[in-house]
Amino acid sequence: MYTVDDVRKFAEQEDVRFIRLTFFDIYGHQKNISILPDQLERAFARGIAIDAFAVGGFENERHGDLYLKPDPSTFTILPWRSVDGSVVLMICSLVYPDGTPFEKDMRARLxxxxxxxxxxxxxxxxxxxxxxxxxxxxxxxxxxxxxxxxxxxxxxxxxxxxxxxxxxxxxxxxxxxxxxxxxxxxxxxxxxxxxxxxxxxxxxxxxxxxxxxxxxxxxxxxxxxxxxxxxxxxxxxxxxxxxxxxxxxxxxxxxxxxxxxxxxxxxxxxxxxxxxxxxxxxxxxxxxxxxxxxxxxxxxxxxxxxxxxxxxxxxxxxxxxxxxxxxxxxxxxxxxxxxxxxxxxxxxxxxxxxxxxxxxxxxxxxxxxxxxxxxxxxxxxxxxxxxxxxxxxxxxxxxxxxxxxx
Structure with a gap:
């Protein structure tokens, strides 16, 4: 099982070019945002902001911003890669800006x-x-x-x-x-x-x-x-x-x-x-x-x-x-x-x-x-x-x- 340190080392040593942060809406539809490796520390520490109002089923929330927090244990190297480097994926949890878990994060409920x-x-x-x-x-x-x-x-x-x-x-x-x-x-x-x-x-x-x-x-x-x-x-x-x-x-x-x-x-x-x-x-x-x-x-x-x-x-x-x-x-x-x-x-x-x-x-x-x-x-x-x-x-x-x- 990968840890945060494992992901950091892999990104540094294996020429990772893109990191896909994936989550799923309430219907199970896959969503993602790609970040560059220099944003990895921010993703682990605070998360990457998304617009909750634009995601089906997340509408009418009390706060428009949600943050994606990657789970390092889900770290996956994608077989379809960019021409000159690796593309990796992590599944994320969803939290409010203050770190409170998002109540519609079904993975957290599981x-x-x-x-x-x-x-x-x-x-x-x-x-x-x-x-x-x-x-x-x-x-x-x-x-x-x-x-x-x-x-x-x-x-x-x-x-x-x-x-x-x-x-x-x-x-x-x-x-x-x-x-x-x-x-x-x-x-x-x-x-x-x-x-x-x-x-x-x-x-x-x-x-x-x-x-x-x-x-x-x-x-x-x-x-x-x-x-x-x-x-x-x-x-x-x-x-x-x-x-x-x-x-x-x-x-x-x-x-x-x-x-x-x-x-x-x-x-x-x-x-x-x-x-x-x-x-x-x-x-x-x-x-x-x-x-x-x-x-x-x-x-x-x-x-x-x-x-x-x-x-x-x-x-x-x-x-x-x-x-x-x-x-x-x-x-x-x-x-x-x-x-x-x-x-x-x-x-x-x-x-x-x-x-x-x-x-x-x-x-x-x-x-x-x-x-x-x-x-x-x-x-x-x-x-x-x-x-x-x-x-x-x-x-x-x-x-x-x-x-x-x-």
Missing amino acids: KQAVQDAAGMGISLRMSTEFEFYLFRDDEKGRPTCEPLDTGGYLDVSPLDHGENIRREICFTLAEMGMQPQASYHQCGPGQNEVDFHASSPVRAADEASLFKWVVRTVASTNGLRADFSPRPLPEEPGNGLHVNIQVESEDFLNPIDENAVFCSFMAGVLVHIRELCLFTNPTPASYLRLGRRKAPACISWSNVNRSLLVRVPSDHVNRMELRNPDCTTSPYLVFMLLIQAGLDGVRNSMTLPDPCDMDLSGLQDRCLASLPASMEESIEAALGSGLVKLHVPASVTAAYAAREQE
């Missing part, structure tokens, strides 16, 4: 959730599985909706034309210090998936937040367009962002007790998930995916059924895979809320319902509880949620609710 878990003797590891389509550009470089190939699930060349692109994506991620685990062709034509190794929640969110930028950059250099939207092609499978959470209880030596903590954690997620769908599925298009082509609509879980909301893999201890989020989420915000929902389950010793091993895809009427069927339902659930009110600023929830009109 850190707090991890601390809350640690205070209860619970440690967490998380990972993501991203689905996305690759579409061709036309002869003038304009985007089209023509898939790169006609391949299907786990197909190989010549049906799969995305193998080389996925390989380049994974190599680029590895060069940036990220941890891709697997990549393959998904069910839709031109649809791909890249999965990450498990890591700490903040690191996992950092990797997930940077991932789409890397994919879009690699795709663009190959004359392609990467599409992460929930349902790019009406008759084909949508794009999901599956979130894996591994729960370990540090206070219990007895595996039975640890399993009880995991079950209560997962019960908390199931109890609160309807309230969180405004953030896990934050666009009107998100609800065109749910309940179709193995995307879940029922609030249930199983060890074997991949069409349900939560799958608990039989070959992993105390790990749950949540399948309803899509790639339009903010990983920091969603991870934070999932952790807080799980901790609420542990605090209240919530009981996990029995698993449901029947195939419920397309048969939501057989399920006792369902995810919201529209963004309107999600907004209503979020506005009535005590958990959301406790952990998400009201202005952030209002901004998400306003997107129904977009």
Whole structure:
């Protein structure tokens, strides 16, 4: 893990020409400002000022200036470099001019959730599985909706034309210090998936937040367009962002007790998930995916059924895979809320319902509880949620609710 001194030495010794200070708005959209090395000391000491009023979701704040404070542990050398020197990146926290943390900094809220878990003797590891389509550009470089190939699930060349692109994506991620685990062709034509190794929640969110930028950059250099939207092609499978959470209880030596903590954690997620769908599925298009082509609509879980909301893999201890989020989420915000929902389950010793091993895809009427069927339902659930009110600023929830009109 890099320290401030490590970053200083690297900048001096390796001919660093530009330093990208990156942050993410409330929707998970990446933003950045580039500084020259002579501004590095100021960035670490005070931060670099930005205009809060110009950032979506940050409007109407009590102070127009916010400061970016780089986190040296996120120091990354970018594979795409300037001609005569290195370009590096650091993810930043957001503070007011007096150093007070900015309440809409979702990365800071995720850190707090991890601390809350640690205070209860619970440690967490998380990972993501991203689905996305690759579409061709036309002869003038304009985007089209023509898939790169006609391949299907786990197909190989010549049906799969995305193998080389996925390989380049994974190599680029590895060069940036990220941890891709697997990549393959998904069910839709031109649809791909890249999965990450498990890591700490903040690191996992950092990797997930940077991932789409890397994919879009690699795709663009190959004359392609990467599409992460929930349902790019009406008759084909949508794009999901599956979130894996591994729960370990540090206070219990007895595996039975640890399993009880995991079950209560997962019960908390199931109890609160309807309230969180405004953030896990934050666009009107998100609800065109749910309940179709193995995307879940029922609030249930199983060890074997991949069409349900939560799958608990039989070959992993105390790990749950949540399948309803899509790639339009903010990983920091969603991870934070999932952790807080799980901790609420542990605090209240919530009981996990029995698993449901029947195939419920397309048969939501057989399920006792369902995810919201529209963004309107999600907004209503979020506005009535005590958990959301406790952990998400009201202005952030209002901004998400306003997107129904977009």
